[in-house]
Amino acid sequence: MEKDDKVLKDLLKKDFNELKAPIDFTDKLMNQLENVAAKKAQPLVSFPIRLLFILLGIGFMSSVFFVGEVPANGWAEGLPISEWTDKTFLFLSENSEILALVGSIAVYLIIDGFRTQRKKVRI
Protein backbone atom coordinates (compact mmCIF):
# COMPACT_ATOMS: atom_id res chain seq x y z
CA MET A 1 0.00 0.00 0.00
CA GLU A 2 2.86 2.39 0.76
CA LYS A 3 4.26 1.98 -2.75
CA ASP A 4 0.79 2.61 -4.15
CA ASP A 5 0.49 5.68 -1.96
CA LYS A 6 3.71 7.06 -3.37
CA VAL A 7 2.43 6.62 -6.92
CA LEU A 8 -0.88 8.25 -5.95
CA LYS A 9 0.90 11.12 -4.21
CA ASP A 10 3.14 11.77 -7.22
CA LEU A 11 0.21 11.63 -9.63
CA LEU A 12 -1.90 13.98 -7.54
CA LYS A 13 0.91 16.45 -6.93
CA LYS A 14 1.84 16.58 -10.61
CA ASP A 15 -1.78 16.97 -11.66
CA PHE A 16 -2.58 19.59 -9.02
CA ASN A 17 0.47 21.69 -9.83
CA GLU A 18 -0.29 21.59 -13.55
CA LEU A 19 -3.78 22.99 -13.07
CA LYS A 20 -3.89 26.68 -13.84
CA ALA A 21 -6.75 29.14 -13.56
CA PRO A 22 -7.97 30.61 -16.89
CA ILE A 23 -5.82 33.47 -18.25
CA ASP A 24 -8.55 36.08 -17.84
CA PHE A 25 -9.40 34.93 -14.31
CA THR A 26 -7.88 37.93 -12.52
CA ASP A 27 -9.45 40.47 -14.90
CA LYS A 28 -12.90 38.93 -14.54
CA LEU A 29 -12.52 38.78 -10.78
CA MET A 30 -11.35 42.38 -10.46
CA ASN A 31 -14.42 43.48 -12.43
CA GLN A 32 -16.59 41.57 -9.99
CA LEU A 33 -14.76 43.10 -7.05
CA GLU A 34 -15.22 46.54 -8.58
CA ASN A 35 -18.97 45.92 -8.57
CA VAL A 36 -18.85 44.66 -4.99
CA ALA A 37 -16.86 47.71 -3.90
CA ALA A 38 -19.23 50.04 -5.75
CA LYS A 39 -22.18 48.46 -3.96
CA LYS A 40 -20.35 48.88 -0.66
CA ALA A 41 -19.83 52.55 -1.47
CA GLN A 42 -23.55 53.18 -2.01
CA PRO A 43 -24.64 55.11 1.04
CA LEU A 44 -28.34 55.10 0.16
CA VAL A 45 -28.87 51.92 2.13
CA SER A 46 -27.82 53.50 5.40
CA PHE A 47 -30.83 53.00 7.61
CA PRO A 48 -30.23 55.68 10.31
CA ILE A 49 -29.91 58.40 7.70
CA ARG A 50 -33.07 57.27 5.96
CA LEU A 51 -34.88 57.26 9.24
CA LEU A 52 -33.63 60.74 10.08
CA PHE A 53 -34.96 62.18 6.83
CA ILE A 54 -38.25 60.33 7.10
CA LEU A 55 -38.76 61.76 10.59
CA LEU A 56 -37.70 65.19 9.41
CA GLY A 57 -40.19 65.07 6.54
CA ILE A 58 -43.03 63.84 8.76
CA GLY A 59 -42.16 66.56 11.30
CA PHE A 60 -42.32 69.32 8.72
CA MET A 61 -45.55 68.11 7.24
CA SER A 62 -47.37 67.47 10.50
CA SER A 63 -46.35 70.88 11.87
CA VAL A 64 -48.27 72.49 9.02
CA PHE A 65 -51.42 70.51 9.79
CA PHE A 66 -51.25 71.33 13.51
CA VAL A 67 -50.61 75.02 12.95
CA GLY A 68 -53.95 75.28 11.18
CA GLU A 69 -55.05 78.17 9.05
CA VAL A 70 -52.53 80.90 8.51
CA PRO A 71 -53.69 84.47 9.39
CA ALA A 72 -54.45 86.76 6.47
CA ASN A 73 -51.21 88.67 6.90
CA GLY A 74 -49.14 85.50 7.59
CA TRP A 75 -47.24 84.42 10.71
CA ALA A 76 -45.74 87.83 11.07
CA GLU A 77 -48.98 89.32 12.40
CA GLY A 78 -48.40 92.09 14.87
CA LEU A 79 -44.70 92.26 14.14
CA PRO A 80 -43.25 95.38 12.59
CA ILE A 81 -41.74 93.74 9.54
CA SER A 82 -41.86 94.52 5.87
CA GLU A 83 -44.50 93.36 3.43
CA TRP A 84 -41.89 91.30 1.58
CA THR A 85 -40.98 89.27 4.70
CA ASP A 86 -44.65 88.85 5.46
CA LYS A 87 -45.32 87.45 1.98
CA THR A 88 -42.36 85.11 2.26
CA PHE A 89 -43.68 83.69 5.52
CA LEU A 90 -47.11 83.29 3.97
CA PHE A 91 -45.68 81.49 0.96
CA LEU A 92 -43.58 79.21 3.16
CA SER A 93 -46.48 78.31 5.39
CA GLU A 94 -48.76 77.57 2.42
CA ASN A 95 -46.19 75.43 0.63
CA SER A 96 -44.30 73.95 3.55
CA GLU A 97 -45.09 70.31 2.64
CA ILE A 98 -43.44 70.67 -0.72
CA LEU A 99 -40.60 72.72 0.71
CA ALA A 100 -39.99 70.23 3.46
CA LEU A 101 -39.92 67.37 1.01
CA VAL A 102 -37.66 69.16 -1.47
CA GLY A 103 -35.39 70.37 1.34
CA SER A 104 -35.08 66.89 2.82
CA ILE A 105 -34.26 65.34 -0.51
CA ALA A 106 -31.73 68.07 -1.23
CA VAL A 107 -29.95 67.65 2.10
CA TYR A 108 -30.10 63.89 1.72
CA LEU A 109 -28.53 64.04 -1.72
CA ILE A 110 -25.80 66.39 -0.55
CA ILE A 111 -24.82 64.04 2.28
CA ASP A 112 -25.16 61.10 -0.08
CA GLY A 113 -22.84 62.78 -2.56
CA PHE A 114 -20.21 63.42 0.10
CA ARG A 115 -20.31 59.85 1.31
CA THR A 116 -20.07 58.40 -2.19
CA GLN A 117 -17.16 60.69 -2.98
CA ARG A 118 -15.35 59.61 0.17
CA LYS A 119 -15.79 55.91 -0.55
CA LYS A 120 -15.06 56.19 -4.26
CA VAL A 121 -13.38 53.00 -5.37
CA ARG A 122 -10.00 52.91 -7.00
CA ILE A 123 -9.29 49.82 -9.06
Place this chain on the structure above:
Amino acid sequence: MEKERLEHIKKRLREGDSSCFTPLVNEYKDMVYALALKMCQSAEDAEEVAQDTFVKAYKGFGRFKGDSKLSTWLYQIAYFTAINHLRKKKVETTDVDISHVPQDDSVWSQIQEQDRKAYLDRAFELLKPEERAVINLFYLEEHSMDEISKITGLSVSNVKVKVHRSRKKLYGILQLLLKNEINSLL
Protein backbone atom coordinates in the same frame (compact mmCIF):
# COMPACT_ATOMS: atom_id res chain seq x y z
CA MET B 1 6.01 39.70 7.80
CA GLU B 2 2.82 37.91 6.79
CA LYS B 3 0.86 39.74 9.50
CA GLU B 4 2.28 43.08 8.41
CA ARG B 5 1.30 42.33 4.84
CA LEU B 6 -2.22 41.37 5.90
CA GLU B 7 -2.62 44.54 7.94
CA HIS B 8 -1.38 46.60 5.00
CA ILE B 9 -3.92 44.97 2.67
CA LYS B 10 -6.70 45.43 5.23
CA LYS B 11 -5.83 49.10 5.61
CA ARG B 12 -5.87 49.68 1.86
CA LEU B 13 -9.14 47.81 1.46
CA ARG B 14 -10.69 49.99 4.16
CA GLU B 15 -9.59 53.01 2.16
CA GLY B 16 -11.44 51.55 -0.81
CA ASP B 17 -8.38 50.47 -2.80
CA SER B 18 -9.31 47.09 -4.28
CA SER B 19 -6.18 46.93 -6.43
CA CYS B 20 -4.18 45.69 -3.44
CA PHE B 21 -6.13 42.44 -3.76
CA THR B 22 -4.67 41.68 -7.21
CA PRO B 23 -1.28 40.28 -6.07
CA LEU B 24 -3.08 38.09 -3.57
CA VAL B 25 -5.38 36.75 -6.29
CA ASN B 26 -2.45 36.08 -8.59
CA GLU B 27 -0.62 34.24 -5.84
CA TYR B 28 -3.47 31.94 -4.83
CA LYS B 29 -5.76 31.68 -7.87
CA ASP B 30 -4.20 28.46 -9.23
CA MET B 31 -4.44 26.52 -5.99
CA VAL B 32 -8.01 27.68 -5.32
CA TYR B 33 -9.00 26.86 -8.90
CA ALA B 34 -7.28 23.45 -8.68
CA LEU B 35 -9.17 22.48 -5.52
CA ALA B 36 -12.44 23.73 -7.02
CA LEU B 37 -11.81 21.74 -10.19
CA LYS B 38 -10.95 18.61 -8.23
CA MET B 39 -14.18 18.93 -6.29
CA CYS B 40 -16.51 19.99 -9.11
CA GLN B 41 -14.94 18.04 -11.97
CA SER B 42 -16.01 20.75 -14.41
CA ALA B 43 -13.92 23.70 -15.58
CA GLU B 44 -16.95 25.97 -15.79
CA ASP B 45 -18.11 25.22 -12.25
CA ALA B 46 -14.55 25.41 -10.93
CA GLU B 47 -14.10 28.90 -12.34
CA GLU B 48 -17.39 30.04 -10.82
CA VAL B 49 -16.47 28.55 -7.45
CA ALA B 50 -12.98 30.08 -7.54
CA GLN B 51 -14.41 33.50 -8.42
CA ASP B 52 -16.98 33.25 -5.61
CA THR B 53 -14.22 32.19 -3.22
CA PHE B 54 -12.23 35.36 -3.87
CA VAL B 55 -15.31 37.58 -3.71
CA LYS B 56 -16.15 36.08 -0.31
CA ALA B 57 -12.53 36.47 0.78
CA TYR B 58 -12.61 40.11 -0.33
CA LYS B 59 -15.80 40.81 1.58
CA GLY B 60 -14.62 39.04 4.72
CA PHE B 61 -10.95 40.00 4.62
CA GLY B 62 -11.37 42.35 7.55
CA ARG B 63 -12.48 39.43 9.71
CA PHE B 64 -9.44 37.28 8.87
CA LYS B 65 -7.27 37.43 11.97
CA GLY B 66 -4.28 35.58 10.57
CA ASP B 67 -4.55 32.71 13.08
CA SER B 68 -4.16 30.23 10.25
CA LYS B 69 -2.28 30.39 6.97
CA LEU B 70 -3.94 32.51 4.30
CA SER B 71 -3.93 29.47 2.00
CA THR B 72 -5.79 27.43 4.66
CA TRP B 73 -8.41 30.18 4.98
CA LEU B 74 -8.86 30.40 1.22
CA TYR B 75 -9.07 26.61 0.89
CA GLN B 76 -11.72 26.62 3.61
CA ILE B 77 -13.83 29.16 1.71
CA ALA B 78 -13.28 27.28 -1.56
CA TYR B 79 -14.21 23.95 0.03
CA PHE B 80 -17.55 25.17 1.38
CA THR B 81 -18.31 27.28 -1.70
CA ALA B 82 -17.80 24.19 -3.88
CA ILE B 83 -20.01 22.03 -1.67
CA ASN B 84 -22.79 24.65 -1.68
CA HIS B 85 -22.42 25.15 -5.41
CA LEU B 86 -22.78 21.42 -6.08
CA ARG B 87 -25.75 21.21 -3.71
CA LYS B 88 -27.47 24.08 -5.49
CA LYS B 89 -26.84 22.44 -8.84
CA LYS B 90 -28.04 19.16 -7.35
CA VAL B 91 -25.04 17.26 -8.69
CA GLU B 92 -25.38 13.69 -7.59
CA THR B 93 -22.57 11.21 -7.30
CA THR B 94 -23.13 7.52 -7.77
CA ASP B 95 -22.34 5.56 -4.68
CA VAL B 96 -19.97 2.79 -5.68
CA ASP B 97 -20.13 -0.44 -3.73
CA ILE B 98 -16.61 -1.72 -3.21
CA SER B 99 -17.40 -4.14 -0.39
CA HIS B 100 -17.02 -7.16 -2.68
CA VAL B 101 -13.74 -5.94 -4.18
CA PRO B 102 -10.79 -7.93 -2.80
CA GLN B 103 -8.02 -5.85 -1.27
CA ASP B 104 -5.08 -5.76 -3.61
CA ASP B 105 -1.98 -3.95 -2.48
CA SER B 106 -0.51 -3.31 -5.87
CA VAL B 107 -3.16 -1.71 -8.01
CA TRP B 108 -0.79 0.72 -9.73
CA SER B 109 1.62 -2.01 -10.78
CA GLN B 110 -1.21 -3.49 -12.86
CA ILE B 111 -1.76 -0.22 -14.72
CA GLN B 112 0.69 1.02 -17.31
CA GLU B 113 2.38 4.26 -16.37
CA GLN B 114 0.92 6.30 -19.22
CA ASP B 115 -2.62 5.13 -18.35
CA ARG B 116 -2.44 5.88 -14.63
CA LYS B 117 -3.61 9.47 -14.88
CA ALA B 118 -6.69 8.49 -16.93
CA TYR B 119 -7.59 5.77 -14.44
CA LEU B 120 -7.17 8.15 -11.54
CA ASP B 121 -9.43 10.72 -13.22
CA ARG B 122 -12.12 8.11 -13.81
CA ALA B 123 -11.86 6.87 -10.25
CA PHE B 124 -12.08 10.42 -8.91
CA GLU B 125 -15.31 10.99 -10.81
CA LEU B 126 -16.88 8.23 -8.74
CA LEU B 127 -15.86 9.74 -5.41
CA LYS B 128 -17.91 12.31 -3.52
CA PRO B 129 -16.71 15.95 -3.66
CA GLU B 130 -15.72 15.88 0.02
CA GLU B 131 -13.72 12.68 -0.53
CA ARG B 132 -11.93 14.17 -3.53
CA ALA B 133 -11.02 17.25 -1.51
CA VAL B 134 -9.77 15.33 1.51
CA ILE B 135 -7.59 13.01 -0.58
CA ASN B 136 -6.07 15.90 -2.51
CA LEU B 137 -5.40 17.99 0.57
CA PHE B 138 -3.88 15.02 2.38
CA TYR B 139 -1.58 13.85 -0.42
CA LEU B 140 -0.43 17.29 -1.43
CA GLU B 141 1.31 17.41 1.96
CA GLU B 142 0.94 21.16 2.09
CA HIS B 143 -1.42 20.95 5.00
CA SER B 144 -1.28 19.16 8.31
CA MET B 145 -4.19 17.13 9.67
CA ASP B 146 -5.00 20.08 11.89
CA GLU B 147 -5.20 22.39 8.86
CA ILE B 148 -7.31 19.91 6.88
CA SER B 149 -9.61 19.77 9.88
CA LYS B 150 -9.90 23.59 9.81
CA ILE B 151 -10.57 23.58 6.06
CA THR B 152 -13.29 20.93 6.18
CA GLY B 153 -14.76 21.80 9.55
CA LEU B 154 -14.32 18.20 10.72
CA SER B 155 -12.48 17.11 13.84
CA VAL B 156 -8.92 15.79 13.40
CA SER B 157 -10.01 12.22 14.18
CA ASN B 158 -12.87 12.51 11.68
CA VAL B 159 -10.44 13.76 9.03
CA LYS B 160 -8.20 10.73 9.66
CA VAL B 161 -11.16 8.38 9.29
CA LYS B 162 -12.35 10.21 6.17
CA VAL B 163 -8.90 10.06 4.58
CA HIS B 164 -8.61 6.36 5.35
CA ARG B 165 -12.07 5.54 3.98
CA SER B 166 -11.69 7.73 0.91
CA ARG B 167 -8.32 6.19 0.08
CA LYS B 168 -9.75 2.69 0.50
CA LYS B 169 -12.69 3.61 -1.73
CA LEU B 170 -10.37 5.08 -4.35
CA TYR B 171 -8.26 1.94 -4.53
CA GLY B 172 -11.41 -0.18 -4.61
CA ILE B 173 -12.75 1.83 -7.55
CA LEU B 174 -9.41 1.55 -9.34
CA GLN B 175 -9.54 -2.21 -8.94
CA LEU B 176 -13.11 -2.29 -10.23
CA LEU B 177 -12.16 -0.22 -13.26
CA LEU B 178 -9.21 -2.47 -13.92
CA LYS B 179 -11.32 -5.60 -13.57
CA ASN B 180 -13.96 -4.23 -15.96
CA GLU B 181 -11.24 -3.29 -18.42
CA ILE B 182 -9.77 -6.78 -18.32
CA ASN B 183 -13.23 -8.37 -18.66
CA SER B 184 -14.03 -6.22 -21.69
CA LEU B 185 -10.79 -7.37 -23.34
CA LEU B 186 -11.51 -11.06 -22.77
